[in-house]
Amino acid sequence: MRRRLLTAGAITLAGAMALAACGSGSSGGGTGDAGKTFIISTDQPLQGASGDSSKAVNQAIQLYLDQIGSKAGSYNVKLKIYDDSTAAKGQWDDATCAKNAQDHVANADEIAVMGTLNSGCAKIIAPVLNQDPNGPMLMVSHANTNPGLTKTWDPGEPQKYFPTGTRNYARVITTDDYQGAAAAIYAKEKLGTKTVYILNDNQTYGQGVAKAFETKAKELGITVAGNEPWDAKQPTYTALFNKIKASKPDLIYIGGIYDNNGGQLIKDKVAVLGDNETVKVIAPDGFTGYPELDKLPQGQGMYLSFAGLSNEQLRAAGGAAAKLLDDYKAKYGADPATSFALYGVAAVQVILAALEKSDGTRKSVTDQVFTGAGITIPAATSAIGKEIKIDPATGDTTAIDISILVIKDNTESFVAAQPVS
Known part of the structure; x- marks a missing residue:
């Protein structure tokens, strides 16, 4: 690269x-x-x-x-x-x-x-x-x-x-050092996660957010059973999830973008590991804003993190954003x-x-x-x-907002603002 x-x-x-x-x-x-x-x-x-x-x-x-x-x-x-x-x-x-x-x-x-x-x-x-x-x-x-x-x-x-x-x-x-960490905190504190298996799409963004999640998860005492890439060109991931099943994870963390065959990945996760109540799923904002995913039956109950404020939050707060x-x-x-x-x-x-x-x-x-x-x-x-x-020394924003969403009734709904601490 x-x-x-x-x-x-x-x-x-x-x-x-x-x-x-x-x-x-x-x-x-x-x-x-x-x-x-x-x-x-x-x-x-x-x-x-x-x-x-x-x-x-x-x-x-x-x-x-x-x-x-x-x-x-x-x-x-x-x-x-x-x-x-x-x-x-x-x-x-x-x-x-x-x-x-x-x-x-x-x-x-x-x-x-x-x-x-x-x-x-x-x-x-x-x-x-x-x-x-x-x-x-x-x-x-x-x-x-x-x-x-x-x-x-x-x-x-x-x-x-x-x-x-x-x-x-x-x-x-x-x-993503904040986004990945926030998702790990939410997984531990709100979902009671003990064992997680991490997948990444082998791209810059996916590898980075998965790395941040893994680092924080280990710090929190969550067992990381694996962190490996999925191949976007594969027609099915049943073999991958059958391998993952042996580690008995209670959470799958998916670092990457939905464009990389994310729909098939989610379908096969549910087919092998069960619905998103049985084995929970968290994905980052590379999976947000996709109507196809929101309407996917196997996507219902997925948690998503977003490195900012959701439209739902922005409207509720009023002001220029709501207008x-x-x-x-x-x-x-x-x-x-x-x-x-x-x-x-x-x-x-x-x-x-x-x-x-x-x-x-x-x-x-x-x-x-x-x-x-x-x-x-x-x-x-x-x-x-x-x-x-904008911090003139780095170009970064000084605002650190991480939102947790859930796909429910074919819609991404706001669940919580997750502090990073």
């Missing part, structure tokens, strides 16, 4: 420098003249199981931009949507993420990127944007939770994502398919605040987030109903 990242970054940097040498003259947004129009892009998987979720995020962002007149101070803004998935793969794709990174840098009027959904894709795009000769170019994610993007986690992280030595990546949602949800429902006939939708708007709010304070260059926009006091969105106007404060 690391070699792919560096190769993609080198190609993009060379291409961008060639564009600059040819006299494009743009600083990724022009001269800062009042009334200039800038592009804010979103970069998400629009095909496969995540398509509904990504569509809802884009719709919520466009609705919000319409409501504020598509303005950031004296600047005009418009939305450009990128797809980082392929039909063949049915989810995010390494090569497509690398190509999108090049396109973001090459699009002279594009000022910042909102995304990505998947942490693995972000790890491909972020270092490319970091090497933009007119930047670094700002990237703010609504959904990336892998800790290594901003803090020490796996070897070389996070420094390898910022080859220039200047940070350009931020996020408005907390990280945006109501406006979304009035326009589209239903709530967003995912709680990431309002976090997408929150990420755009950070970008807009940085753009408004900037001189209209990519470098200046990024500087607003990572120098001085950074960016703060007040609770009164925040899309998630509470203050959004």
Whole structure:
């Protein structure tokens, strides 16, 4: 993975420098003249199981931009949507993420990127944007939770994502070291878990959240009978669960994304180990926001963690978040398919605040987030109903919210806010 990242970054940097040498003259947004129009892009998987979720995020962002007149101070803004998935793969794709990174840098009027959904894709795009000769170019994610993007986690992280030595990546949602730990605490304290078997999808996000869950579970005295990957290409997992059955777990923890054949995995878990009352299941937010899963008979009773506040919580709290949800429902006939939708708007709010304070260059926009006091969105106007404060030293949000949900009656319902302690 690391070699792919560096190769993609080198190609993009060379291409961008060639564009600059040819006299494009743009600083990724022009001269800062009042009334200039800038592009804010979103970069998400629009095909496969995540398509509904990504569509809802884009719709919520466009609705919000319409409501504020598509303005950031004296600047005009418009939305450009990128797809980082392929039909063949049915989810995010390494090569497509690398190509999108090049396109973001090459699009002279594009000022910042909102995304990505998947942490693995972000790890491909972020270092490319970091090497933009007119930047670094700002990237703010609504959904990336892998800790290594901003803090020490796996070897070389996070420094390898910022080859220039200047940070350009931020996020408005907390990280999997908290999400995985919170799920383990809930499993111990509320579900009475004694033995757990962990599965991960062998991707960046899934491995990271499974690692965090395992570490905390062991600390709490839960027996971890195993932690192994499942192969997304397998047509059945009955052999896997028959092997797991011998360890007599009372909980299965699934670290990964639903796109990786999660539906079949859940079906076979129930077929071999019993329903979700007999042997409980917890999955992270990579399994949230999928109508197909919510309606799956074998999915009923599954617990889910979400590294933020659910739509149900946001509406109940009132304020700007509840109004945006109501406006979304009035326009589209239903709530967003995912709680990431309002976090997408929150990420755009950070970008807009940085753009408004900037001189209209990519470098200046990024500087607003990572120098001085950074960016703060007040609770009164925040899309998630509470203050959004980005730590300029790391790019992380200072808010740590973990929600526990359960699938019941074909709906993801809020159960509890889980402290991480």
